[in-house]
Amino acid sequence: MRPKKLYRIWQIPPLSFFSRLLYRDIALRWQGVAFGYLLLLLALCWIPGAIRIHRSFAFFVDEEAPLVIEQVPEITIINGQAFIDQPQPYTIYDPDTGEALLVIDTSGTITSLEQTDARGLVTARQAIFQKNAIETRSFSFETVDRYTLNQEKITRWLDISKTWAAPVLYPLCILGSFTYRIVQALLYACIGLLIANLCKGKLPFDALLRLSVIAITPAIIIGTLFDAAAVSLPLEGLWFFLLSMGYLLFGIRASVGNGGPTFQFERPHLTARKLNNE
Known part of the structure; x- marks a missing residue:
């Protein structure tokens, strides 16, 4: 039986930037694959994007579209x-x-x-x-x-679209982003198998998958802040990949600790004792 986890889901986003103990807790005490947390994180991070989409489309409908519609x-x-x-x-x-x-x-x-x-x-x-x-x-x-x-029908369609654009696009954006992040986490977990082996530790795939989800959290949050501030980073995808790989390595090293080649994930009472001593 696994010992009780130390952290709650709402603590993950801020602690994912620096807490070694969080990554260790996620790997050794949590269960599942953390996709529920990932979905919640994406739902929150897409709120600024949905607001921006609504404002941009509303500006188009109110200010730009009439100049074209009047020609129809x-x-x-x-x-x-x-x-x-x-x-x-x-x-x-x-x-x-x-x-x-x-x-x-x-x-x-x-x-x-x-x-x-x-x-x-x-x-x-x-x-x-x-x-x-x-x-x-x-x-x-x-x-x-x-x-x-005629012009009246086009205007009416756009007014309806303006009302429903954000409510319709918001869940679609979340779904598309969620699908992409799941595939990303699966690939990173596969890379994590190699990293864990190089660290001479042993972690099962579901633990590596959880760590991968936590490792991409800083990149998701930073990307959201960049989008909200309309900041573009050259080679953004590459930098976020390297950032996530760095956190994945950080999380795996935190999880396997100093156990060396004899470390065994299947002995939770020992890892719990180590966690309590940290």
Whole structure:
């Protein structure tokens, strides 16, 4: 039976920066793989990001989008064919750069994006958008019986999106980040097997996985602070990797102690005695 753990989950973030005893406690006394802690940490660290996303999108909807929307003519689609009551080709421009954003030509004069510098094209039968430098996406009007797109509808859609952008994107960001961090922790735990062997200690994989989660905590917190302050670090990924590896080594050395090659993780009463003496 494992002795009672010394630290609570809320103590991990600050102590992960310096506490040798925390890493030892996580490895020798905690159970599981610490993914619950990781999820909670990411949920907290994504709050500033969600607020920033909401503010940025709200600024776009309130300040930037209206300058584009006011250029959009009413587009009517009847039996799969689009019409506008404007001279054609009709071009919508970026108000800041003057770049062509969208060309509307239902007359057949322009039929492909190659004939224009715009990022999108609406013809009588389809809408074509440039996804990247080499790929485009097209959407056919063939199945549309009757529909009218106007400035009021676009504004209403954006207002709804502004309300729900943060609540929808926040859990998606957490899920994506959580998946990435799990894979990262698994890879680091594999590296930890080698480090533990070099330290002449013995730790099971679940303990190394817990240590890996704690070892990436400082990088997650620092990254969150950098994002909140809009600070960009050159080669950021490399520095955070080295930082996490340093903490993983620190945690493994703290866990195996000075036991040398005879150290055995399976003797918790001995490690508990050492912990109590520290």
